[in-house]
Amino acid sequence: MDALRQQVFDRRDYYWDPWGDDGEGEGEGAEAKTWPSTFDQLWTDERVQEEGTHSILDMWRIVRPGEDPDHGTVQPVQPAEAHRVAGTDRLTRAHVPDIEPLADRRWFGRCAVLHDAQGRPEEIYFWGFSGD
Secondary structure, three states: OHHHHHHHHHHOOOOOOOOOOOOOOOOOOOOOOOOOOOHHHHHHOHHHHHHOOOOHHHOOEEOOOOOOOOOOEEEEOOHHHHHHHHOOOOOOHHHHHHHHHHOOOEOEEEEEEEEOOOOOEEEEEEEEEOOO
16 A cells, blocks of 8 residues: 555645645736645645545555554455455456445545456555545
């Protein structure tokens, strides 16, 4: 998850409002905020603190099996859960529509290991809802 967060941050693939809270200032003489160069700079922005980035950057950690997920956490899909919604515990890209409803609340994410046609782990799929 840390590598994905860094990729999203480096690509600037997250919500960032360069004009501030009022949405005005794009006119003559206005100066846009620069993109943050560190995570610390990003999280000092009040709007980001309140509304999030609408990305994986809003997720802080992956919960362990049996642990209750909380604000800003990602919960892995467990084998029994996968079997219940997709009929298998070896999920593939074809099962994504079956598992996506498992992320059902804001500021909470899910992840699942997706397998190739030979049943080998191929990728980790993250999804969920962050931001307001």
